[in-house]
Amino acid sequence: MDVNEILLRVVRGHWRLLLAGILVPLIVVGAVSAMTPRTYVSTARLQASTALPGTDTEADAILNRVTGIATSPAVVKQAVTQASVPRDPQSVIDEVSVTRLGSSAVFDLTVADTDPAVATSLTQALVEAVVQFNNNGGDPTSAQLLQNLADHEKQLLDQRSSVSAQFADARDPAAAAALSARLSDLDQQLNAVGGTLERLQASTSSGFAVVLSPATPATPAPSHLATDLGLGLVIGLVAGLLVASISETIRPRVVHARAFGRELGVPLLGRIRLRSQGDEFVGTSDPEIGLSVGRAAQRAGVRRLAVAGPLESARIRAVAAALQTQTPTIGTALGGLSAAAHLNGSSDHGLPEASIGEAEAQRGAVTETAILAASREVSGVTPQRVEVVAAVDVAGIDPAGPFGLVVVVPPGVLYADLRPTVDLGEACGWPIVGVLDVSAARRDEAPTDREEEHRP
Incomplete structure (x- = not known):
């Protein structure tokens, strides 16, 4: 048995099984795709660090950090609360994806949802939460301290602006000297607060994370139907061939x-x-x-x-x-050949191969009565049907x-x-x-x- 016969036994003998193995996955995939609600995706771009990664390993490390932050239940819950959407944080986590642009520290954060408006608002809230978490290192105390230092720096800047205006309008030398001393004191405080703020930010983050592009309007998600159908076709065909081969091994068929x-x-x-x-x-x-x-x-x-x-x-x-x-009617081998020879005009002593072939070619035109008569006349043998x-x-x-x-x-x-x-x-x-x-x-x-x- 050659390979062709094996294929014929498997394919021809089990074509219904193979057809079912091909059609059933396609029908299932098509039905699931038709019943699945259409999803929309929105994307926002952020820079996770001002320091450029030196190697792909460093870039992968930053990617893993951003992905971990974006899929953390606490951060996602904060984004859901900020966006004011009725979504379960765990279900939102399954629809979040982060991709890196080359070997840089720039990432695209994408959120998918069946409602385009919800997808856009969730993406914007989540990217802001990721940037905030990345900048304060995830420590609430550090975040509060940074906020207090920033507020204090703002107050000092407001005071310096007020004192500077008074110093410009002062006509009394004594008053001008006092205002000048006040400005010097405010400048020293601003320098101290600014230095502390920079050191604290440097200790809580490898670089400042910023939102480069806000969330884009949601668009329909790319369809994977063709890929799913192809995969289902291959799986069904392989499964059908496997079952057919096992069945053919247990109960072999005759190929022809x-x-x-x-x-x-x-x-x-x-x-x-x-x-x-x-x-x-x-x-x-x-x-x-x-x-x-x-x-x-x-x-x-x-x-x-x-x-x-x-x-x-x-x-x-x-x-x-x-x-x-x-x-047809047959007799002995001699009688059959002699009858054909007699009818074909050949010698009684035998027929050459060409004459035998001609006699066989003319068998359709020779009646059974003629064959019987020729057999009796030539060989003396009475043929029988x-x-x-x-x-x-x-x-x-x-x-x-x-x-x-x-x-x-x-x-x-x-x-x-x-x-x-x-x-x-x-x-x-x-x-x-x-x-x-x-x-x-x-x-x-x-x-x-x-x-x-x-x-x-």
């Missing part, structure tokens, strides 16, 4: 009649097509099958053929009737004379179903003459003129 005949060491005699006509079946075939069956019976030394196989009795009888109609019957009807026939067995092989039949027919021939001592490929005729297949002539 020729392969089964090769295993038995007998020829393929031809093909019979069965057509249903009411409660009965009619078998049709090419006329050449009569020659092959007759010569096979002659080689086996039998004049009776029993037809058997894994089909119901009505189909077996239809096959036997078709063969009986098309099987090959009798073809269904094996189930052998019990009611005169048992005189040996039988030959013709095995019918329908398409897609199991080896286990054909084995009893072979066992029947061995039990009865019938030599297997050959095998027949038996299939059902298509509904739109009209019988040819040659088939009409040889119908039973």
Whole structure:
């Protein structure tokens, strides 16, 4: 058995299973996609650090940090509260994604939602929460201290502006000197607060995180239907092939009649097509099958053929009737050849190979009466017609004379179903003459003129 026959056994014998393996995943994926609500995505861009990453490892570390912050339940809950949307923080976490732009510290933060307005507001609130958390290191105390220092610096700047205005309007030297001293004191405080603020910010963050681009208006999310369908197709096909291979290993099938005949060491005699006509079946075939069956019976030394196989009795009888109609009269090998030689105008002492071929080619035009007359005249042997019957009807026939067995092989039949027919021939001592490929005729297949002539 070659690779082609193995593929035929798997594909042809289990095409329904393979078709189901292909169609079911496609239908499931299509149904799930149709029932899934359409999602919208909004994207905001942020810079997580002013320091450029030196290597991809450093860039990946910053990406992991930003992703961890953006998907933290506390940060997401803060963003949901700030956006005032009715969403579960855990469900929002599943729809958050962060992508890095090259090897930089710039990232795109994306949030998906079935409502475009909710997606936009959640993205903006979340990117602000991520920037705030990144800048204060996630420590509420540090954040409060930074806020207090910033407020104090603002107060000092307001006081300095007021004192500076008074100093510009002062006319009294003593008052001007006092205001000048006050300005110097405010400048020292501003320098001290500014230095403390810078040191605290540097200790709580590797760099200042900022929002580069606010959340964009939500747009429909890209569809993955084509990818999902392709993946479902591949998975279904592989699963179908696997199941078909296992089934073929456990219950092997006959790939075709020729392969089964090769295993038995007998020829393929031809093909019979069965057509249903009411409660009965009619078998049709090419006329050449009569020659092959007759010569096979002659080689086996039998004049009776029993037809058997894994089909119901009505189909077996239809096959036997078709063969009986098309099987010619045979005698001994000498008588058959001499009759053909006589009818072809050749010598009685034998025929060259070319003449034999011409005689066989003209068999359709020679009547059975002429063959009988020529056989009697030339060889003195009285030929007898090959009798073809269904094996189930052998019990009611005169048992005189040996039988030959013709095995019918329908398409897609199991080896286990054909084995009893072979066992029947061995039990009865019938030599297997050959095998027949038996299939059902298509509904739109009209019988040819040659088939009409040889119908039973």
